[in-house]
Amino acid sequence: VSTLPAIGDLEALGLADRPDPSTDLVLLANDAMRARRVPGRIALLWLWELFIALVVTWPIVAMVSSVYGRHPQGDGPLWNRGAHELLDLWAHTAAARAPIIVQAALVFATTSLVGLIPTGMLLASIGYTTRSLRPPPLHEAMARALAAFRPMAAMLIFGTLAQGAVLGAFAWLGSRLASGLDARYGEAPAEQLGLAAAAVGLAAAAVVGVTLDLSRAAAIRFRAPALHALGLGWRAFRATPATLCWSWAWRGLAAAVPIVFGSLVAERLGGRGGTPLLALTLVHQAIVLSRAALRTSWLAKALRTVDAAGRPSSSRQA
């Protein structure tokens, strides 16, 4: 115990803010809520995504293995350029496809809800620390996430409906706009204008998503119920909308770049096995990991923002 720094020491270091009364966790100072403090948790997020992906993938792999497992090149031909063997396999496995698709859909649907827990754990890990300046133990982070699960689930439903409504409304608007402008500007320009309107809807849906992330952060940080968390999230967004949107957008763009790179590598390596396959695996998983890190970085930004917006004024001044 004596080796643990006192709260005062943490404050002196500019790291800690105040202890969490319900646990041994210490709330980090606003500026210390950074993704780079929790590389292990980023790795765990990646492993979680990998695990779920494997659950989705495994029936497909088993089916492919049962067919191509005894090919001297294994499933190599399926990934030959031109995709002839892949199409042939698709044509000859119609009966097996339906249950695989249903199972994948169920996994995705379930995970979209259960996935709130790792998100909550990640937020807790970013926002809090132990007295030894380590990320909260997993069970502590889990407890924090489970405590916020109900409001986060409610917000997920609300946010999904809101995003759907916004997208639907703007898609309808874009379609009407395209129809209305068709005679005047021609079909393609009218469709492009309609698409621009729909893109505004996409941006609006992104704003809903940003606010939702801020609200999730608020639910973890302030143990706020859903409505309160949504209010905090919206208040935080309104305070610095441009900064937040940019902060979200650049990470989103940065997360797209490695996908393009990965595609180029995959195209180059084709269906080869052995070392090229290992290399491709490493590249692909590095891409997933980098995207998880960018997501974590964004959640840290969201947490810092709601933390700053939600603190008492005296605390903010401090």
Next chain:
Amino acid sequence: MRFGVLGIGMVSAALTALQPAASPVATVSAAPIEGSSSGASATGTLAPAQTTATTAIDDVADYTLTATLDVTKHTIHGEGTISWRNASALPVRELWVHLYLNAFKNERSVFLREPDGNRGNGGVTTWGSIDVHKLVLHDASGSEDSDLWPAAELHRPGDEDETDARVPLPRDVAPGEEITLDVVWDDQLPSVVERTGFDGSLHFAGQWFPKIARLEPSGKWAHFPFHHLAEFYADFGTYDVTINVPASFVIGATGPVVDSKIAAGRRIERHVQPGIHDYAWTAWDKWRSLKESIEGVAVTVLFPSGCEGDARRELASIRFALPHFRDRYGNYPYPVLTLVHPPDSAGEVGGMEYPTLITTGSPWYYPPGIFVPELYTIHEFGHQYFYGLIATDEVSWPFLDEGLNSYAEEETLAAWKGPGSLATVLGFTLSDAAVQGIWGNARAHDQAVALPAYAFTTGTSYADLVYERTGALVETLRRVYGDETVTRALGLYARQGRFHHPVPEDLLQAFNQVAGGQVAQTLRTALFEKGWVDYTVTAIFSRKAASPAGLFDRNGKRETAAAAAGGGFEGWVLVTRRGTLSFPVEVELTREDGSTERVRWDGGAESQRFAYTGKVGLRSAVVDPDHAVLLDENLTNNFASVPATRVAGAPRTLERITYWAELALQALLP
């Protein structure tokens, strides 16, 4: 010089003339191509003197027509003269006239009665029709001119279709005799359903004039109602068409412009093109255009605002396709080529072929890696050969144009874009050949390929068998017997069939001549007899070689011999060919140490057992490892491994699908 239908005997003579021939149509040098804006001419301009008649085409039906478009009522008033010659060996006492615009007159037309047309299934919101007012025969024999139309039979008893009219003649027209007919008619264009119609102020006129059916040399009329899946078969001739539209409209039409003027607020263009058998045109006040001279051909792309990217891709496609087709099937003999890229709202106009004018079409938002605009363009351009120049009967033998052209499209795209000839997106490549192979096998047992268009049970069957299976069949021949062989055979057929009306036997004979009887028989079986094939590695066996054990009577004594291990391994592979088609294939044997060896099988027998001996054991075998046989119905049984072989699993699938699932999770999950 006049030719009849291509005879089989003509094939051999053409063997010596496989190099691209000089244009049978007298070459006309296109005048400088000018940029166009709204209201300007969209087609290369020629002086009338430049369009000299061909000396190598059997001009049977010449049309000199005038079309006046009313863009408000969407009507065309037409009048003109048709010169028709009896090119058969028998006198005729009747004419058959196709009035294909009546396909859109009511729901009792053959076109609208036929189920599932694959395309063109949208409803007609404005009915279309063609009403002939008179068809006057100028009798050179001195008899009085007579209007034949009052006696015309527009439909058969019990059938309300009015697309195939019989016109009795007052006297016999002798073989070789030419008659001249004056014709006056009015069209009501339908809303765009398929191939023709109007959409707002866009007008596309296909099948818009009374057209005389083709009289076969036997004296039998090849006349058909307008079927949902096929429409083209006619005699060659010279089309001299004057089109009259509002001055603000841009015209795109078959053949070069030989005269153009604006008078009384109307644009009047005269287009003349010999050596063709159909005519189509379009007029719209919103057409934009790109022009380029490619290989001496004045190429014009008409497109709506916002689709310039597509237009440029289409031009690039023609830039590749023109010389490619020239080298394989002979030169493109016409001075102009017009590509019409309709807006999506008139999408059913797209993807059609007419002489020197093709319609393309794809949405403006197709990404560069998806080669749909290129496929459309190359396919429709290919029809300038397989339909246009090689004027087969599309109704009776649709595979001769759509099928062979699908092969030409696939081969050209592959030569241009490589293995990802249909799509190259995010590291995934899809080839046109693969799609043709898979879809071409989907209904191989349902119906034969070589059927009349109306005999196919559904539009999907028609598409899968006529387009995809024929394409896959010829590509299979190319892969199995070599590019040079198939190119020579198809090139022979194309050059001999140019400006003629070949039939399936001509195609078979060309392959017989170039590739041999077995290949021709394979082609016949595949086309006419629902030929199919499925190669499979049925069994594989490998063990350590040992001297034979058992009781042996040697030197007067009975000896018991135990198996004694030898120094190597022995085994065999049993490869089976199911189906009625056979192709020579390779079988790849893989040894335990990973080394491989290929053996060739002529594929003639139903099965073949390949013995193996070697220093290491045999592990696996793959029949047709390069997938030369696109018609192979099932690739998942083309390989086998000895039972002791460790299952390799599916590591690449695991890697790729897992990665994609992770990306999907990151996009979808909170």
